[in-house]
Amino acid sequence: MALRFYNTLTQRIEEFTPAHDNVVRMYTCGPTVWNFAHIGNLRTFTFVDILRRWLHARGYQLDHVMNITDVDDRIIQQALAAGKSLDEFTEVYTAAFLEDSAALRLERPEHLVRATRHIQEMAAAIQKLSEKSYTYQSEGSIYFRIAKFPEYGKLSHADFSGIRAGARVDTDRYEKDNARDFALWKAPKEGEPSWDTVIGRGRPGWHIECSVMAMKYLGETLDIHAGGVDLTFPHHENEIAQSEALTGKPFSRFWLHCEHLILSGEVMSKSLGNFLTLRDLLGQGFHPEAVRFMLASVPYRKKLNFTMDSMRSAEQAVERLRNFKLRLDTEKFSEGVNESLLESTRQALSRFDEALDDDLNTAEALAAAFELVREANSAMDAGEFHAANTQPANEFLARFDTVFDVLRPTGKETGIGDAEIEALIAERNQARQSKNFARSDEIRGQLHGLGVILEDTKEGTRWKRR
Ligand code: AMP
Numbered sequence: 001m002a003l004r005f006y007n008t009l010t011q012r013i014e015e016f017t018p019a020h021d022n023v024v025r026m027y028t029c030g031p032t033v034w035n036f037a038h039i040g041n042l043r044t045f046t047f048v049d050i051l052r053r054w055l056h057a058r059g060y061q062l063d064h065v066m067n068i069t070d071v072d073d074r075i076i077q078q079a080l081a082a083g084k085s086l087d088e089f090t091e092v093y094t095a096a097f098l099e100d101s102a103a104l105r106l107e108r109p110e111h112l113v114r115a116t117r118h119i120q121e122m123a124a125a126i127q128k129l130s131e132k133s134y135t136y137q138s139e140g141s142i143y144f145r146i147a148k149f150p151e152y153g154k155l156s157h158a159d160f161s162g163i164r165a166g167a168r169v170d171t172d173r174y175e176k177d178n179a180r181d182f183a184l185w186k187a188p189k190e191g192e193p194s195w196d197t198v199i200g201r202g203r204p205g206w207h208i209e210c211s212v213m214a215m216k217y218l219g220e221t222l223d224i225h226a227g228g229v230d231l232t233f234p235h236h237e238n239e240i241a242q243s244e245a246l247t248g249k250p251f252s253r254f255w256l257h258c259e260h261l262i263l264s265g266e267v268m269s270k271s272l273g274n275f276l277t278l279r280d281l282l283g284q285g286f287h288p289e290a291v292r293f294m295l296a297s298v299p300y301r302k303k304l305n306f307t308m309d310s311m312r313s314a315e316q317a318v319e320r321l322r323n324f325k326l327r328l329d330t331e332k333f334s335e336g337v338n339e340s341l342l343e344s345t346r347q348a349l350s351r352f353d354e355a356l357d358d359d360l361n362t363a364e365a366l367a368a369a370f371e372l373v374r375e376a377n378s379a380m381d382a383g384e385f386h387a388a389n390t391q392p393a394n395e396f397l398a399r400f401d402t403v404f405d406v407l408r409p410t411g412k413e414t415g416i417g418d419a420e421i422e423a424l425i426a427e428r429n430q431a432r433q434s435k436n437f438a439r440s441d442e443i444r445g446q447l448h449g450l451g452v453i454l455e456d457t458k459e460g461t462r463w464k465r466r
């Protein structure tokens with residue numbers, strides 16, 4: 001079956017192909033850089049990464065824009081409180097976001113763009129909306145008149161027709177029952193950053209930022225627009241209103257929304273204060289690949305209930321996969337082929353592909369992988385895994401890792417020195433003597449990840465670099 005996604009706009013699972021040639025034009029809302037990203041935010045960005053990688057695996061090229069929101073209500077408030085300029089303040093969290101993304105192996109979008117670098121284009125878009133009479137002014141701010149856009153509500157599937165014309169909201173973030181004409185442009189305030197533009201001095205609202213940056217780089221109609229589920233309303237609803245009012249064309253064909261990560265029964269959120277960062281987890285000794293695994297393991301339309309246990313299971317799962325890879329790379333198998341295992345490997349591969357085609361069902365894709373690993377491990381233990389089974393198993397793992405990307409340990413890029421290798425081998429021998437096989441396996445795995453292969457002989461342990 002073909003690749004398909006759940007489209008929030010139509011509330012249906014739909015087959016996906018890009019509108020033009022082989023390129024997927026995609027926009028995803030990026031971080032608001034007023035603090036470190038929490039693992040809830042990172043869940044959404046990991047979903048975007050899995051989406052990217054699967055589109056690639058299915059033969060599409062990507063033209064993907066992600067924004068960095070570096071001006072909005074919260075940022076301004078925090079920067080003022082810290083006594084810093086907007087750029088000084090946001091630079092720190094932008095860098096932190098990029099570091100976290102790299103640690104989680106999130107592919108870089110083709111365009112990573114900052115809102116403050118597109119202010120003039122935003123002002124020009126607002127001017128055009130005014131010419132089309134979608135706006136009105138009040139006390140120096142400019143508002144979008146939602147009554148002028150009868151389709152308002154079509155993404156969040158809510159009926160806003162009873163909204164009183166002229167009722168306004170100034171904050172960027174608000175709830176559905178607070179639907180009002182929203183600020184496109186905010187009047188300058190003493191002490192707050194503002195810009196001189198064709199529509200006067202001021203600063204943009206959050207929603208217009210995404211509309212303008214999306215259309216600048218990707219054209220008037222996108223193939224996919226994605227973000228966290230909390231952005232559906234008002235942010236994405238407002239993006240649709242502004243963009244479609246400007247162009248008269250559908251803004252995005254597909255809308256994909258990632259469900260929340262939950263901590264102790266509540267949505268993880270900075271404003272609630274119940275949040276954990278990637279740095280917190282790494283500080284507790286978890287590996288970034290395990291965090292990536294944990295975030296990717298629950299299909300994106302299901303809530304992810306985070307617990308420390310789920311982190312520990314993710315560590316073990318990654319370990320199991322790596323041990324299997326290690327066995328494939330280092331054990332000697334007898335000639336021949338195990339036909340039934342060969343068939344299982346083929347089936348696992350098609351089940352894996354089918355699962356991801358099915359609206360990125362990562363849980364099912366992982367189940368396919370772990371069932372194969374279990375069967376192949378048992379075959380190895382029973383001496384029934386043969387030399388000709390190695391390549392298909394490796395091919396499966398390679399396919400698996402183009403999406404999940406957890407097999408390679410995060411190591412020193414420069415490699416490891418001979419002395420360090422010898423020291424680790426000595427530690428491993430000691431661990432083996434004291435029957436601490438968990439530690440000795442761990443060291444073997446660690447060295448393997450760094451490209452060092454161990455061979456235990458009667459004369460002792462020999463090693464070579466791959
Ligand atoms: P922000 O930095 O607040 O603009 O959020 C960045 C992304 O994280 C957005 O796509 C949000 O929808 C998403 N997000 C926020 N909280 C969570 C959560 N608890 N779980 C999953 N995604 C979230």
Ligand code: ZN
Nearest residue numbers: 029030210235
């Ligand atoms: Zn956005």
